[in-house]
Amino acid sequence: xxxxxxxxxxxxxxxxxxxxxxxxxxxxxxxxxxxxxxxxxxxxxxxxxxxxxxxxxxxxxxxxxxxxxxxxxxxxxxxxxxxxxxxxxxxxxxxxxxxxxxxxxxxxxxxxxxxxxxxxxxxxxxxxxxxxxxxxxxxxxxxxxxxxxxxxxxxxxxxxxxxxxxxxxxxxxxxxxxxxxxxxxxxxxxxxxxxxxxx
Amino acid sequence: xxxxxxxxxxxxxxxxxxxxxxxxxxxxxxxxxxxxxxxxxxxxxxxxxxxxxxxxxxxxxxxxxxxxxxxxxxxxxxxxxxxxxxxxxxxxxxxxxxxxxxxxxxxxxxxxxxxxxxxxxxxxxxxxxxxxxxxxxxxxxxxxxxxxxxxxxxxxxxxxxxxxxxxxxxxxxxxxxxxxxxxxxxxxxxxxxxxxxxx
Numbered sequence: 001x002x003x004x005x006x007x008x009x010x011x012x013x014x015x016x017x018x019x020x021x022x023x024x025x026x027x028x029x030x031x032x033x034x035x036x037x038x039x040x041x042x043x044x045x046x047x048x049x050x051x052x053x054x055x056x057x058x059x060x061x062x063x064x065x066x067x068x069x070x071x072x073x074x075x076x077x078x079x080x081x082x083x084x085x086x087x088x089x090x091x092x093x094x095x096x097x098x099x100x101x102x103x104x105x106x107x108x109x110x111x112x113x114x115x116x117x118x119x120x121x122x123x124x125x126x127x128x129x130x131x132x133x134x135x136x137x138x139x140x141x142x143x144x145x146x147x148x149x150x151x152x153x154x155x156x157x158x159x160x161x162x163x164x165x166x167x168x169x170x171x172x173x174x175x176x177x178x179x180x181x182x183x184x185x186x187x188x189x190x191x192x193x194x195x196x197x198x199x
Numbered sequence: 200x201x202x203x204x205x206x207x208x209x210x211x212x213x214x215x216x217x218x219x220x221x222x223x224x225x226x227x228x229x230x231x232x233x234x235x236x237x238x239x240x241x242x243x244x245x246x247x248x249x250x251x252x253x254x255x256x257x258x259x260x261x262x263x264x265x266x267x268x269x270x271x272x273x274x275x276x277x278x279x280x281x282x283x284x285x286x287x288x289x290x291x292x293x294x295x296x297x298x299x300x301x302x303x304x305x306x307x308x309x310x311x312x313x314x315x316x317x318x319x320x321x322x323x324x325x326x327x328x329x330x331x332x333x334x335x336x337x338x339x340x341x342x343x344x345x346x347x348x349x350x351x352x353x354x355x356x357x358x359x360x361x362x363x364x365x366x367x368x369x370x371x372x373x374x375x376x377x378x379x380x381x382x383x384x385x386x387x388x389x390x391x392x393x394x395x396x397x398x
Contacts, residue, residue, distance in 0.1 A: 020219045021337055126321070138220055
């Protein structure tokens with residue numbers, strides 16, 4: 001009985017981590033946050049998840065700006081649509097390096113690599129952003145992906161607010177906090193969007 | 200005692216689902232597969248995960264072609280780099296609808312919506328692809344994201360092989376199977392890619 005009791009306690013005291021499929025299906029956009037802060041440890045977990053994303057040729061073109069300064073957050077609110085950015089305890093701006101150092105095609109093996117356009121940078125940054133959003137859900141936090149690229153009216157104030165260097169383009173802005181309200185995830189299952197072998 | 204015993208059995212016999220953060224950190228590109236088939240139920244789980252991704256204005260521009268026909272798989276192998284596509288039991292081609300029906304800006308409320316370019320379709324399809332890859336890892340399957348867009352030499356044969364209609368662009372090709380070899384995930388944590396408040 002004692003052994004059984006211990007096992008029962010063991011189960012009760014070690015909650016299973018949120019299952020991956022459950023997290024993917026439960027992720028939703030959260031636009032209202034409580035005043036409870038997001039810890040540095042939580043932010044590190046989110047960024048580790050983001051950097052674990054795949055990238056074309058493993059270039060890892062993503063860069064991240066973690067914003068907690070209220071003045072900077074306010075400067076990121078390009079339009080009222082984005083006002084939740086100023087209300088979140090922490091905001092992560094996912095940026096991309098749009099070029100990659102490569103030897104020109106056909107160049108000699110000892111040729112100097114030169115900056116070439118990276119055609120995969122937006123897809124890679126999107127995968128990193130999605131990993132981050134799923135980690136947010138796994139940590140019982142809430143966030144929303146707000147697009148920045150390719151909208152100049154959002155990229156320009158973001159570049160200015162973050163003092164981004166040339167070659168670094170802001171991709172999306174993700175305000176993060178503890179959800180102020182519990183919202184269910186949308187059911188977006190549409191079998192009509194699936195085709196088999198040929199369209 | 201009976202109740203305790205039931206609880207103990209419940210704990211012992213119900214393995215916890217793979218934790219989300221663990222899955223994100225363990226996802227890796229798998230390019231070699233065994234002959235073991237991927238079940239229809241597994242494919243449905245992968246597609247449900249993909250369709251749970253966020254999308255700009257919730258347009259959900261993703262479309263999926265599930266390929267199991269060997270001749271179609273072979274036709275997708277545009278170059279030797281992609282030969283694993285022909286060797287996977289199932290291949291999912293993530294495509295995107297590149298336009299969205301909207302009323303022109305400033306048009307009357309009763310104006311007919313017309314097809315407008317969807318600037319978010321690649322980011323949305325990338326988020327769906329990443330969800331699918333994480334679900335693959337959660338199900339102990341293996342897959343690899345092979346880029347199709349924006350490379351014409353890969354898009355053209357894919358469009359032809361899948362008979363894609365106008366307005367549907369192939370985004371990436373994901374061969375899926377049971378891993379032939381166990382590979383560890385790459386450690387891509389780079390604190391130097393993080394900036395605080397301003398670059």
